[in-house]
Amino acid sequence: MKKPFDFSGTKALIVGGASGLGKEIANALTAHGGDVILSSRDEQKLELISNEINDLDNTGVCSFAPVDVADSSSIKELMQQVSNISEGRLNILINSAGINIRNPIDKISIEDWESIHEINLTGAFLLNQLSFDLLRKADFGRVINITSIFSSVTYPDRAAYASSKGGLLMLSKTLALEWAKYNITVNTISPGPFLTEINTKVLDDPENYQKFCSRIPMTRFGEPNEIITSALFLASPMSSYVTGTDVIVDGGWTSA
Ligand SMILES: NC(=O)c1ccc[n+]([C@@H]2O[C@H](COP(=O)([O-])OP(=O)(O)OC[C@H]3O[C@@H](n4cnc5c(N)ncnc54)[C@H](OP(=O)(O)O)[C@@H]3O)[C@@H](O)[C@H]2O)c1
Secondary structure (H helix, E strand, O other): OOOOOOOOOOEEEEEOOOOHHHHHHHHHHHHOOOEEEEEOOOHHHHHHHHHHHHHOOOOOOEEEOOOOOOOHHHHHHHHHHHHHHOOOOOOEEEEOOOOOOOOOHHHOOHHHHHHHHHHHHHHHHHHHHHHHHHHHOOOOEEEEEEOOHHHOOOOOOOHHHHHHHHHHHHHHHHHHHHHHHHOEEEEEEEEOOEOOHHHHHHHOOHHHHHHHHHHOOOOOOEOHHHHHHHHHHHHOHHHOOOOOOEEEEOOOHHHO
16 A cells, blocks of 8 residues: 555645644655645745745745636636646546634625625635636545535524535535536535634634633644644545545534
């Protein structure tokens, strides 16, 4: 048996890759030999993080290409750049792009509702759809959409976010059925609360932070690197019979 986490020769695109969970996964994939293209909106940040990763002693190479997933033409341009960088094929697409705006239902503006859905769900749909040709040309394909525990359980003030992530879960399961015949697996990772930028509002409010921690059986938020093994598992060529599934990484939240 080959080493399960040997990504030599594989090409990965990580959208939402310059920060938080995406950045940890990018670092881990290059450390295990994979070539990674980082993508998100902020080109300067992409360059900085890509250089940081290349300065480590990793065997894979990290490059970058910007995208705004709220704009379909930007996603098309990204795919053209990915094709140029990765010689017309893609093994691994990881979609970690996401935003959250917390409000009770009577206070959610239509603009906030639409931008959450545009980025978390429609953007994911377009990314998955437009990467199909490149995934199909690789010898194996892996899609990982980062959803949330709020795709299957929910919490007050999360109507827009939870509905977008619930949609992403079902989008992924449907694609798993459609793409099984092409040797492309499609899975999701549902994180619970992690110590990343998306939670700045909660982390900056000690009382709210403690309220969250008391809700988690492990009584703490996840460290960003605690996402790595689930991502490597689902991205690996060895997880070839795993598709349409959701890996929950939540310190026990959804079991309580
Ligand atoms: N951390 C948690 O507790 C947690 C829990 C459950 C689920 N998640 C999910 O995990 C994923 C990663 O989040 P994170 O925790 O790593 O937080 P993060 O550091 O805020 O990452 C979110 C990423 O999405 C990118 N992004 C946002 N809007 C975008 C757009 N329109 N086009 C392209 N990229 C865009 C951001 O980059 P730019 O702003 O530079 O574009 C950023 O890199 C998200 O989907 C989030 O919903 C996180």
